[in-house]
Amino acid sequence: MVNQLNDYRRDFPILKQIVNDEPLVYLDNAATTQKPQAVIDQLVTYYQKDNANVHRGVHTLAERATAQYEAARTKVQKFIHAAESAEVIFTKGTTQSLNWVAGSFGPTVVEAGDEIVISVMEHHSNLVPWQQLAQQTGAQLRYIDLLPDGQLDLDSARQVIGPKTKIVSLAHASNVLGVINPIKTIAALVHAQGGYMVVDGAQAVPHMSVDVQALDADFYAFSGHKMLGPTGIGVLYGKQAFLEKMPPVEYGGEMIDFVGLQVATFKELPWRLEGGTPNIAGAIGLGAAVDYLDQIGMANIQAHEQALVTMALPKLQAIDGLTIYGPQTAAQRTGVIAFNLDNLHPHDLATALDMQGVAVRAGHHCAQPLMQWLNVAATARASFYLYNTEADVETFVTAIQAAKEFFQDGTF
């Protein structure tokens, strides 16, 4: 299975470069992914031939731009199996999507004394907006515990989610632990209490087939740039009835229907929530990314990453002094592996890997409460995508060993 996707690597021009005298091995895909030529070409073509503002012109270019922008919305709708294209709102990314739900929908359903439930593994973008909402409304922010291996503790979820729970917001897949959370199960728990299920899908949509209706998510947020698309474009999916209840965050521009001196009316969904001129090129580029992913098939991509992790885990576990955070078997993981070497700060390790052409992330991964839970200040993190190969895994493991030897031969 691993070899089947290797041909796709050729579609990514950025990967064909030498970094620090070594061929680039890009393993920072959880931060952002590289772009295939098809996405780059789409952006260039749009600006060279079709650029115009959307939904406000009768001329030919305006019509072309509008058609492509709305076609991208339909592509995204089908990609995440949403019931209606009106349920797909273009935002600038996951952070904005989650902030809109917390900041705009949140106050319409959360009151003092209510409870908002998240987990310790959340990215700051799915944590701080809920802290803010809790502070502003007088609600309590509660946390679902994790099991020792980093998986969500379902017993804890059953205890924490109760009659006062108005909103549960969870990552679909963790950006550190690599675990996939049982959203459908949690959604059933919160719906039984009359609450709403919000999902941070930033680390899931790029890597697996996502069906928002099957998950029964009320809101689902993700980013374009983590799934081969441009930066600055993302999606907020919401069930139509709930998006209707959500006040627009921005007024003016594309969202306007009629404006009088004292009152105004707004367009229908999805445009009601897309104030201003949207990121038209970004949306069209995201549409091209969706086409590209569809052509490969999300099941194939997930299997490919699974094969790489299956290969990488035992090799990493065989390195003396290396700790892997999260489940120790590939079956329970996505393509994200956070790890540390004993007596070596992850920044030092990441610099040593960079000198060997291997790009990994080092830091707290915008998940400081999770770092506290893991009792570490920071970790290194490798994250795979469809264009990574078995050779990348070999280079990565060899580079870690070389770094370890370098620092041991120093004075460590």
Next chain:
Amino acid sequence: MALSKLDNLYRQVILDHSQHPHHHGHLKTADYEIELRNPTCGDVLQLELVLEDDQISQIAFSGEGCTISQASASMMTDAVMHKTPAQAEAMIERFSDMMIGDRDEDWSLLEDAAILQGVQQFPARIKCATLAWKALHKALKSDDQRATTGQIMNHAETEETNE
């Protein structure tokens, strides 16, 4: 192997300071206390110092950090000991210059810390090296001399955002 370049960053004296840091720990009482964070990596550095007769007579640092930040803090505490605040500020400024300046200049004012000029070739790590120096600067210029907290935000490096 490209790891040979690492020797420029991790010189033996840097590794020695990192492994056996000088003035590491806490003072019984301090005139100045500061905690400075590097929000991109979660590193945190606490710095405490005592002034007597307008000289830094005691200094200690603690916290969590990489080889470069720990070594830089250790070297800095050596270098500023028995210096006046004005002399220390001059050294802080000199260190900042070294991170972006001409490699062939004379950096001997900085004592052991002059060896950190190799960090200049690793832009993503400059912030690691400057953390302790920024902390000292913030402590010395603070009005109440204590409980100052802050973040080091310059020398931007890649930070993941969930967008």
